[in-house]
Amino acid sequence: MTRWIEANSWTLGLAVLLAALLLMTKLIQPDFGASGLESLARAALPFALATVGMAIVVIAGGIDLSIAAMMAVASVTGAVLMDGATDAQSIPIVIGVLLLGLAMGAINGTLIVVTRVPDIVVTLAMLFVWQGVALLILNAPGGGIAPWLRGLITGSFGPDWLPRAIVFLAVVTAVIWLPIRRSKLGLRLYAIGSDPLAAFRSGVPVGQTRIVAYALCGLFAALGGLSVSMGTGIGEPIPGPYLLASVAAVVLGGVVLGGGRGGLLGPILAVLILRTVRMDLTLLSVDPNVAAIIEGSIMVAVVMFGAVLATRGRHA
Amino acid sequence: MKRLLFGTAMALGLTGMAAAEGYKIGISNTVQGNGWREQMVCAMKAEALASGKVESLNIAHRNTDAAGQLEDIRNLIQAGVNAIVVNPSNSEGINAAIKEATDAGIVVVAVDQAVTEPSAYILSNNQTEYAYLGAKWLFEQMGGKGAVVYMRGAAGAGADNDRDVGFKKAMAEFPEITVAQEVFTGWQQDQGKQQINDIIAAGVPFQGIWTSGIDNVIVDALVESGAPMVPVVGADNAGFVGQLSSVEGLQGAAVTNPGSVGGAGVALAIQILDGKMPAEKTVLVNPALWENVTDEGKAKLAAAANPNLSPEWPVSVSIDGWTSYTMDQIIACKGPGE
Numbered sequence: 001m002t003r004w005i006e007a008n009s010w011t012l013g014l015a016v017l018l019a020a021l022l023l024m025t026k027l028i029q030p031d032f033g034a035s036g037l038e039s040l041a042r043a044a045l046p047f048a049l050a051t052v053g054m055a056i057v058v059i060a061g062g063i064d065l066s067i068a069a070m071m072a073v074a075s076v077t078g079a080v081l082m083d084g085a086t087d088a089q090s091i092p093i094v095i096g097v098l099l100l101g102l103a104m105g106a107i108n109g110t111l112i113v114v115t116r117v118p119d120i121v122v123t124l125a126m127l128f129v130w131q132g133v134a135l136l137i138l139n140a141p142g143g144g145i146a147p148w149l150r151g152l153i154t155g156s157f158g159p160d161w162l163p164r165a166i167v168f169l170a171v172v173t174a175v176i177w178l179p180i181r182r183s184k185l186g187l188r189l190y191a192i193g194s195d196p197l198a199a200f201r202s203g204v205p206v207g208q209t210r211i212v213a214y215a216l217c218g219l220f221a222a223l224g225g226l227s228v229s230m231g232t233g234i235g236e237p238i239p240g241p242y243l244l245a246s247v248a249a250v251v252l253g254g255v256v257l258g259g260g261r262g263g264l265l266g267p268i269l270a271v272l273i274l275r276t277v278r279m280d281l282t283l284l285s286v287d288p289n290v291a292a293i294i295e296g297s298i299m300v301a302v303v304m305f306g307a308v309l310a311t312r313g314r315h316a
Numbered sequence: 317m318k319r320l321l322f323g324t325a326m327a328l329g330l331t332g333m334a335a336a337e338g339y340k341i342g343i344s345n346t347v348q349g350n351g352w353r354e355q356m357v358c359a360m361k362a363e364a365l366a367s368g369k370v371e372s373l374n375i376a377h378r379n380t381d382a383a384g385q386l387e388d389i390r391n392l393i394q395a396g397v398n399a400i401v402v403n404p405s406n407s408e409g410i411n412a413a414i415k416e417a418t419d420a421g422i423v424v425v426a427v428d429q430a431v432t433e434p435s436a437y438i439l440s441n442n443q444t445e446y447a448y449l450g451a452k453w454l455f456e457q458m459g460g461k462g463a464v465v466y467m468r469g470a471a472g473a474g475a476d477n478d479r480d481v482g483f484k485k486a487m488a489e490f491p492e493i494t495v496a497q498e499v500f501t502g503w504q505q506d507q508g509k510q511q512i513n514d515i516i517a518a519g520v521p522f523q524g525i526w527t528s529g530i531d532n533v534i535v536d537a538l539v540e541s542g543a544p545m546v547p548v549v550g551a552d553n554a555g556f557v558g559q560l561s562s563v564e565g566l567q568g569a570a571v572t573n574p575g576s577v578g579g580a581g582v583a584l585a586i587q588i589l590d591g592k593m594p595a596e597k598t599v600l601v602n603p604a605l606w607e608n609v610t611d612e613g614k615a616k617l618a619a620a621a622n623p624n625l626s627p628e629w630p631v632s633v634s635i636d637g638w639t640s641y642t643m644d645q646i647i648a649c650k651g652p653g654e
Contacts, residue, residue, distance in 0.1 A: 043387030141406040232382045232409035240381035282391040288377035
């Protein structure tokens with residue numbers, strides 16, 4: 001038990017911080033309740049899915065700067081194909097968009113592995129490519145989305161305080177990640193992030209595993225793009241602010257930039273924390289320009305605080 | 317640590333629960349650091365202050381997409397505002413949150429660009445007319461023939477689409493006008509300047525330039541490169557209006573696109589809260605054109621120029637019949653309680 005707590009101290013700390021923030025929100029706005037949680041969850045969904053994708057790549061020792069652009073491609077592809085489609089037609093479209101996400105990610109990964117150009121350069125270049133692709137598919141926000149998809153994340157599931165968007169996020173992440181995490185592939189992802197050379201010498205196919213990591217990132221980007229459309233009802237060709245936000249949440253969530261360490265729960269909690277901070281700043285009507293400074297400062301402060309704790313822990 | 321957090325929360329909570337008197341108005345805007353939008357926000361603040369009926373403003377003003385704006389609007393609903401004035405990031409993407417707001421009894425006014433949600437009021441500059449008016453003047457100035465550089469705004473933005481409709485309408489009336497180059501400036505000064513420099517350097521022949529409001533840097537580029545002056549159409553940004561009177565040999569026209577629609581939107585929201593419903597759900601503000609070719613136009617330009625304004629701000633700082641603040645109030649950019 002103690003070992004489990006020790007191993008997950010960062011995630012637990014984030015959970016406590018989130019609880020404290022929600023409590024504070026309730027104090028700022030006594031009316032804050034189920035509907036507030038619901039809108040918070042819906043706002044967090046695209047950020048959370050982008051963050052999960054980014055976290056997987058970062059755990060595997062890489063980074064994907066094209067994530068927001070891939071989300072835009074997925075969003076517009078889904079919206080263009082689903083415009084006017086029946087419910088039955090929309091299911092293969094969703095599967096198609098998810099496969100497209102896998103393919104985009106795999107292209108990113110393959111380029112990195114084959115050309116040996118640093119990931120940051122390749123994915124930066126691909127950011128522009130996917131941006132262009134998204135605009136080529138749809139040059140202005142438009143299209144449509146199947147109503148049942150929108151219903152998936154609207155409202156609560158069973159009890160009032162459990163937003164559907166959270167259930168959606170939990171199910172999707174668990175279904176994709178848990179089997180991988182428990183398989184050989186999961187070990188390999190962590191291994192190549194931790195030390196690619198050692199992994200290679202232990203017989204891990206480093207290049208192949210790296211491509212899989214980027215493909216998974218692409219898959220979550222596609223889910224994120226679909227979730228943007230599920231929220232707005234349309235496809236958006238211009239990428240949203242998901243790249244920097246996902247990197248921030250990954251770091252805040254306890255995944256080490258450079259790879260090999262961290263999980264997915266921490267980054268997801270970090271996303272919820274960052275969205276709650278944003279909500280509180282709006283509720284308090286803080287000057288919007290100052291709000292951005294506060295958001296950034298909180299991020300730095302928490303990560304630094306964590307670093308201090310980690311060093312202390314090691315000495316003790 | 318816990319006690320500290322709790323104490324801070326209590327302190328913050330108390331300020332949040334200040335006694336309510338007058339209206340609480342929420343504002344949502346998704347482009348930050350652009351002169352036009354900054355003027356819009358300042359006009360909103362100034363109008364709220366000048367009306368004397370607004371107790372506090374809750375401003376969500378950041379760079380984000382429609383999904384982020386959904387979040388902001390829902391946060392404003394949580395904040396318990398009476399009305400929300402929003403510059404929509406696009407016409408359909410935020411309908412869900414607007415519906416939730418109006419269902420909760422909140423008055424929603426979309427300014428600058430329209431939304432398709434029927435429960436919202438719309439107060440907008442007529443963007444189709446904006447483009448048509450300027451393009452028509454430009455094509456007449458070019459003698460009805462030649463090639464025009466078409467410098468658009470941001471790909472996918474609602475206002476850009478509307479302006480494209482107006483531009484195409486003018487093109488249809490002048491069959492001998494062709495488009496030399498079509499580019500998206502993204503409404504970014506640096507990007508627009510780079511693009512016109514590239515076009516000049518490439519030697520593409522053109523007889524006129526239509527811009528979607530990134531205008532003064534285009535004139536700068538023409539002057540700096542020594543390229544022959546061609547007629548330029550821009551918006552009524554202070555910098556460009558100044559150039560129309562000062563740059564040797566420049567023929568041009570400024571089409572008004574007041575950022576003060578934001579202030580008018582706040583005024584409309586207050587009217588509705590007071591129980592005075594407008595006759596129509598959509599109110600369009602029509603643009604005016606000020607050119608520097610005729611004496612009449614020159615006089616209008618001279619009257620509009622104001623050296624106290626930031627060069628990226630539109631010079632039309634107020635809208636007759638809607639806004640009630642003074643020039644000093646909008647420049648001060650302070651809302652109630654600031």
